[in-house]
Amino acid sequence: MALYAELHRHLGGSVVPRVLWRYFQRRNEDLAAKFPVYPEFEEFYTRPRNTLDEYLELHTLVETVQTEQALPYFIYRLIRGAYIFENLAYLELRYTPYLRTPEHLSQGERIEQMAQIVEIVGKASQAEDYPIVTSQILCMHSRLPSEVNRAIVELAVSYPEYVCAIDVAGGDAHYRERLDEFVGLYDYARSHGLKTTGHLYETVDGCYPQLLPYLMRIGHGIQIPLKYPELLPQLAANQQCLEVCPTTYFKTGTLENLSQLKIVFDRCFEAGVDIAICTDNAGLHNVRLPFEYENLLTHDIIDFRQLQACQDAAFRHAFAWPHQQPPASLLTSILQKEPPEAQSIYP
Structure with a gap:
């Protein structure tokens, strides 16, 4: 049995269309009235958008219903699907905790409530029926105030039992005027032993070499092999990994066809830069991780x-896998050792 690791999945975009629509029908009269028929909702929810900014607007639809009361409902179904349909042994969930707090509260009150959100997500992710190793990545956001982003990083530092890293999200075109702020926050995080990733070099408008030295992994990063391949040797030397999410780039209008990803993989393999294949927003795309694998294979992007x-x-x-080996190696070592009790059961 193959077991996989998912390193880049957003909590807001992880809810599959059917689960989200059913929640509307049962718990939210306004949204149920807006989307009374499932096929129409699925078409709206999963269709490609013209730009990354337009695509990210869909997250707000989910964020408004992922309240502290509803989060366990969504996360249980997420973990169940990941275990049964995707064979995940490891899952990192990323999100901005501030955006799961009530909007009517003051900024200070919402910052205080973020810790409760982290605890709810952490506890709900530990589903005994579906044993997956999980951890959280807390996302700073390009459109949130500096005080909130600082509080998110400090929260991540204070919850090592639930949080493994920080990220910056919100559309990479919007970082430009705040690069010094994000550099300072990443430097603070690294100085406190926190691991780091970041949405960077996803689009042609999001290429900021100033942030690269602070990242252990790069969220997307496809513009590096496409537009700036001279950076690849340094990434290899620093053992930085790209989190490539194939379906995303067609949902956001970033790439026109899958063949463009072949350049990404070929140049990274040639330079010795690792790639982790991820889903990003499995719900918005209505796809699962094994599909991403199969799609790349059948289109001869990779072998x-x-x-x-x-x-x-x-x-x-x-960032939080607790073993030195992937699960396939662990299973092989277990299966190759005949348990003592088996000798008496099977003469």
Whole structure:
């Protein structure tokens, strides 16, 4: 049995359309009235958008219903699907906790409530029926005030039992005027032992080399091999991994066809830069991680050897995977050792 690691999945975009629509029908009269028929909702929710900013607006639809009361409902179904349908052994969930707090509260009150959100997500992710190793990545946001982003990083530092890293999200085109702020926050995080990733070099408008030295992984990063391949040797030397999410780039209008990703993989493999294949927003895309693997294979973007290398890289770069080996190696060692009791049961 193959077991996989998912390093880049947003909590807001992880809810599959059917689960979200059913929640509207049962718990939210306004949204149920807006989307009375499921096929129409699925078409609206999963259709491609023209730009990354337009695509990210969909997150606000989910964020408004992912309240502290509703989060366990969504996370249980997320973990169940990841275990049963995707064979995940490891999952990192990323989100901005501030955006799950009540909007009517003051900024200070919402900052105080973020800790409760982290605890709810952490406890709900530990579903005994579906044993997956999980951890959280807390996202700073390009459109939130500096005080909130600072509080998010400090919260991540104070919850090592639930949080493994920080990220910056909100559309990489919007970082430009705040680079010094994000550099300072990443530097603070690294000085406190916190691991780091960041949405960077996803689009042609989001290429900021100033942030690269502070990132252990790069969220997307596809513009590096496409537009700035001269940076790849340094990424390899620093053992930085790209989190490549194939379906995303067509949902956001960033790429026109899948063949463009072949350049990304070929140049990274040639330079010795690791890639972890991820889903990003499995619900918005209505796809699961094994589909991303199969799609890359059937379109000859990668071969099986390269797929295995990417799967191994995902566990190697996982921020909170507790073992030195991926689960396939652990299972092999277990299966190759005949348990003592088996000798008496099977003469």
